[in-house]
Amino acid sequence: xxxxxxxxxxxxxxxxxxxxxxxxxxxxxxxxxxxxxxxxxxxxxxxxxxxxxxxxxxxxxxxxxxxxxxxxxxxxxxxxxxxxxxxxxxxxxxxxxxxxxxxxxxxxxxxxxxxxxxxxxxxxx
Amino acid sequence: xxxxxxxxxxxxxxxxxxxxxxxxxxxxxxxxxxxxxxxxxxxxxxxxxxxxxxxxxxxxxxxxxxxxxxxxxxxxxxxxxxxxxxxxxxxxxxxxxxxxxxxxxxxxxxxxxxxxxxxxxxxxxxxxxxxxxxxxxxxxxxxxxxxxxxxxxxxxxxxxxxxxxxxxxxxxxxxxxxxxxxxxxxxxxxx
Numbered sequence: 343x344x345x346x347x348x349x350x351x352x353x354x355x356x357x358x359x360x361x362x363x364x365x366x367x368x369x370x371x372x373x374x375x376x377x378x379x380x381x382x383x384x385x386x387x388x389x390x391x392x393x394x395x396x397x398x399x400x401x402x403x404x405x406x407x408x409x410x411x412x413x414x415x416x417x418x419x420x421x422x423x424x425x426x427x428x429x430x431x432x433x434x435x436x437x438x439x440x441x442x443x444x445x446x447x448x449x450x451x452x453x454x455x456x457x458x459x460x461x462x463x464x465x466x467x
Numbered sequence: 468x469x470x471x472x473x474x475x476x477x478x479x480x481x482x483x484x485x486x487x488x489x490x491x492x493x494x495x496x497x498x499x500x501x502x503x504x505x506x507x508x509x510x511x512x513x514x515x516x517x518x519x520x521x522x523x524x525x526x527x528x529x530x531x532x533x534x535x536x537x538x539x540x541x542x543x544x545x546x547x548x549x550x551x552x553x554x555x556x557x558x559x560x561x562x563x564x565x566x567x568x569x570x571x572x573x574x575x576x577x578x579x580x581x582x583x584x585x586x587x588x589x590x591x592x593x594x595x596x597x598x599x600x601x602x603x604x605x606x607x608x609x610x611x612x613x614x615x616x617x618x619x620x621x622x623x624x625x626x627x628x629x630x631x632x633x634x635x636x637x638x639x640x641x642x643x644x645x646x647x648x649x650x651x652x653x654x655x656x657x658x
Contacts, residue, residue, distance in 0.1 A: 399525050417500045431565060435498040435513035452521035455566045 380466035385410035408441035516558035538608035546618035
């Protein structure tokens with residue numbers, strides 16, 4: 343009798359633990375919603391990627407965590423894809439981003455037009 | 468003999484100097500982060516243009532299919548440095564034109580050329596008047612885009628800190644109502 347009860351408690355504890363950890367996994371990800379690190383980008387983690395089509399235009403919200411104890415300057419850019427997975431328009435410029443130690447920063451981006459259904463975020467040092 | 472030696476020596480020295488001073492030229496990424504100096508640069512221009520364009524794209528001004536007519540006016544430069552603000556509006560105009568959601572009419576800067584072209588076409592001797600642009604057919608803009616760029620510069624012997632604020636607005640020409648406004652901030656530090 344004791345063993346099933348212990349197992350049940352253990353399972354519940356594991357589920358609770360996994361749920362709390364899932365904050366650091368992708369949620370509401372875009373169809374692909376890829377995040378690509380160009381070269382070595384240490385201690386920068388992707389907390390979440392969310393895609394929300396609003397008024398027909400795709401909007402993306404990405405949370406990045408600077409997991410180091412130092413200030414970090416990185417650069418990022420988005421590529422946008424249509425339903426045929428073709429890149430839309432010209433490539434974006436790399437944009438600098440500053441993060442304090444242990445800071446979670448939210449990037450908000452809007453697709454260049456109504457054709458975009460997916461995105462890829464590139465991050466580099 | 469001494470003169471000849473001196474001439475050879477000088478030639479060799481100049482060749483060595485030329486080789487020593489020449490620096491390799493290479494192509495770079497035009498979209499890459501440029502941090503050569505603290506002044507307003509290409510990355511700043513691209514960042515501003517991109518953020519402004521995307522914001523305008525999802526504003527109430529742009530409803531699918533209405534394609535409002537916009538004329539571009541000056542972005543006033545209130546900073547202490549020279550900034551080609553026309554570069555900002557030109558990039559925004561190009562990006563928006565690419566999206567196809569708005570149209571642009573001739574602005575003040577291009578008006579002279581536009582009038583000149585229309586007048587040139589009035590020459591019956593050279594142009595088939597059936598195909599030429601008539602006077603009085605240009606369309607007025609429903610909206611005008613204008614803005615400003617300002618900076619705050621702080622400096623001591625070790626650090627220079629420059630804060631830029633770019634603000635753009637779109638105004639309804641007929642009613643005078645501001646239909647859209649957006650602000651972009653940039654901070655650059657050199658230490």
